[in-house]
Amino acid sequence: MADEKRVIVVGGGLAGLAATIRIAEAGMPVDLFSMVPVKRSHSVCAQGGINACNDVARQQGYSEYQHFDETLIGGDFLNDQHPVLEMTNWAPKIIDLLDRMGVPFNRSNEGFRDLRLFGGSLFKRTHFSGATTGQQLLYALDEQTRRFAAEGKVNKKEFWEFLWPIVEGEGENARCVGIVAQDMRTMQIQSFRADAVVMATGGCGLVFGKSTNSIICTGGAASRCYQAGAWYGNAEMIQVHPTAIPGADKCRLMSESARGEGGRVWVPAKKGDTRKPKDIPENERYYILEERYPKYGNLVPRDIATREIFDVCVNEGMGINGSNQVYLDLTHMDPDYLTEKLGGILDIYEKFVGDDPRFTPMRIFPAVHYSMGGLWTTYTPGNYQPESPVSSFKPGDPIPIGNEPGHGLDIGAHNNAMTNITGLYAFGEVNFAYHGATRLGANALLSCIFDGVCNGISVVNFVREGDQQPVSELDQALFDAATKQEQDKHDKLLDSTSTGTGDQQLNPYQIAFELGEEMNAASTVVKTGAGLEKCLIKLEELKERYAKVELGDGAMWTNQSLSFTRAVGDMIIIGEAIAKAGLLREESRGSHYRTDFPERDDDRFWKTSVAKFNKETGKSDIEFVDVKAGLVKLRPRDYGKTESNASSASKEPIGAS
């Protein structure tokens, strides 16, 4: 039977490719849209590894259930619990699948898959492939996708930018029936029909200016779905990595093992001291962490290090030469020892900075790394429905539920990972469900692939079994109108080139720069009510300026300036949702730290923030709805007893991606 129905997948990172493979394997044709050749997607940047229970850890007392429990504690209980249980139960099977696809996982002497320790666990449960695990996993999925494309089951549309979801109906009856996209080379804008659309478009790091994200991670695609009526969950939950290398173009990760091996964090004691670091004598240096935390010194946990470095630079203005940078100094140590212990990561620093960290102190600063928040999605819970939630779980305790599929989610239920718009799904980083208020290191790759291989089944079932009208029968007028809407927006932007006054205030790059500065200062490491209110005012100003933005390139062919400028408007809107949700969440939880509300407040805020775009005001309306729990009882997020464990995790090479 010829299957006339089609699915569109937007985004060709791990989540998008895993979905493509699963859906194509089921015999459903897939049109795969990506702004870059899928092999160049941002997933390549992940270094550390992918978590899963395994045979060795299992014999030591570890279990899928404990991986589940760790993920909830890591997320400070803001995760939706059922999808997390299903994900951790699938994890070992996903590793097996990747193994069969040929991923060169590191091997033990005996030839088994090797494992490493990672933050948030006492057990070795992280599988890795050199220092480029994300790249290796992406390539394995890229290869399988190429195979399906060669067989004619997947139609890759690379260098196509997603512009808008085509939605028919309103409110609860809203249904996604296709997308509008633009060829980034010819600039042709076109509508495409689809019986289901999977958004797998990753994070929104560029809203914060320079981040560890790739340059396509603007959040533009998610923002367009949001403006078209899709809800956005936990927008305020943005993970910041404590030690990144600030570059002129982006921030790159520096492994925390540099601190673990004896690196000292300092700034010149005299504000504005312009001397070279080695010319500044010992008594004129301010060792931030050693002076503020005499007991732990440079080994304080990650979140504290992040906040103190941020405080010294942003609040006290004591960063190196007034910039947002501090020294991470290893030069007091034996260069040969450093080469032996940290060789790989020191080489990366030297490659991109041009200084040898064995002889010149490194310059680092925290950088935005991952968005736990994203498009809001729902699901049908599985068959594990305990009468009362499990109150505490310790290693060695009897496992409340086994690792068979179907306990967490009703696998294949049509609505798994579906947004509030019927037929519009969100997979991977753009799905808000899995990581709560903070993501554990090496869980990101897992959630992306899990969404694809598990919830891809839901997409197929929805298209095949759902009682909705096949999209091929819908009136062409709907699709023509959507094309026209985007063409009009595009033409208006293009027209702004000819009227350009050269006013720097209306330059899209300047607006994006100011957006990044403001969002970084107000809505990342340390937040306050006053700061976020000021941020929202600034965003209003940027929005007004953006309405008059002037394009720098009027070309009708391969116009990258136009693509970027269009995304800037969408970034401001997502930025507003992030700042506003952060303002309304008057508590501290996970990555969200408010100095004016330093404690977790479960009574008021054990809730998901749901942002809905108000088309009248052009702003976000935020509601707080109960977290979908019921499996594990809320408990304090207490790493006190495992602090030594936290520092052992930091000895890992290039972790926490």
Next chain:
Amino acid sequence: MSEAEAYSYDAEMRKANRAKAVAGRSVIFKIKRCDGPGKPARWESFKVPIEEGANVISSLNWIAANPVTIEGKKTTPVVWESNCLEEVCGACTMVINGRVRQSCSCLINEYAPCEGDVMTLEPMSKFPVIRDLWVDRARLFNNLTRVKAWVPIDGTYNMGPGPKESHDHQQMRYALSECMSCGCCLDACPQFIKEEDESKWDSSFIGAHAISQARYFNEHETGKQLKADRMDALSGAGGINDCGNAQNCVKVCPKGIPLTESIGAIGRSATIHAIKQFFQGKK
């Protein structure tokens, strides 16, 4: 700079330049531009103030925000392809001062340490230009399909682990698996000729990139099931025999992939493949 000089522009020289880099200087970016396929190429120069840690990407970003040539003429931002900026995605490959490489890892201090020094940016030479520095590398990915660069798994359902592998064998495969399909090896190869006619791709020289990937999959226990198909493709027109052994590929590979070893290994496999085919009466 001649090709030979470009290749010898080694780490020591870059390090020496770093040491003498002048703070607060401006550098001239001489960029080869082209508005689209069939349009004439032209050169434009920009005077770019060099901030600390500047690389080619940050300089192009500066030009995008200030698109005025050195003569004071307003122009358009330069178009180029980029993504990860960590030298793992392969997107931002271009010819810089005569040598093909990634622009994200190209530090200005290492190439243009003094006031008024010139950085020359050109698109890759073996692929059709889309606009400015952005070229169409579809042929490079097509060549992966040519050699069936995948492991033919039965499906994505749970069927247990993959084949066991020794530590050393994994290390060997890992070295090959880091290839990011950037195309440096093809741009530097005298045998790999620009071919805009898509119908001729499958009979034109395939290049070191795909040859090495064929070896990567031949070395996998399940992947080797397609070895005969791969060797058919690599024994035919545009296959391994077209390699002229110039060895430029291995010199420009940013990931240090042992490409000439791969070419040698595939060459030996091709010989064995030919003998097998002879005895099976296929040729």
